[in-house]
Amino acid sequence: MIDQSLVKSGFDAEVLFGNRYIKYLLLNSIETGGLPLNLDIPVPNEDTGEVKILTINIYVPEDYVRNYVPNSGAQIPCRCK
Numbered sequence: 001m002i003d004q005s006l007v008k009s010g011f012d013a014e015v016l017f018g019n020r021y022i023k024y025l026l027l028n029s030i031e032t033g034g035l036p037l038n039l040d041i042p043v044p045n046e047d048t049g050e051v052k053i054l055t056i057n058i059y060v061p062e063d064y065v066r067n068y069v070p071n072s073g074a075q076i077p078c079r080c081k
Contacts, residue, residue: 024064027064031060035058037060038055039056039058040053041053041056042054
């Protein structure tokens with residue numbers, strides 16, 4: 001049970017997610033193409049105005065349990081430019 005006196009967000013409902021649920025939600029987003037495996041984010045330097053590119057690579061673990069057999073011939077979704 002959640003102690004409602006600790007709810008401070010001001011929303012009508014709050015939902016608690018465990019780390020396993022969040023992990024599988026993110027993995028689902030990757031496998032369906034909603035979250036790319038590579039992200040390039042421009043980061044401006046406030047002093048010089050120079051913009052550097054921050055590259056984030058997401059590595060999908062191989063040890064999680066699926067409820068289906070993945071298609072080995074399927075293409076990994078890519079949002080390449």
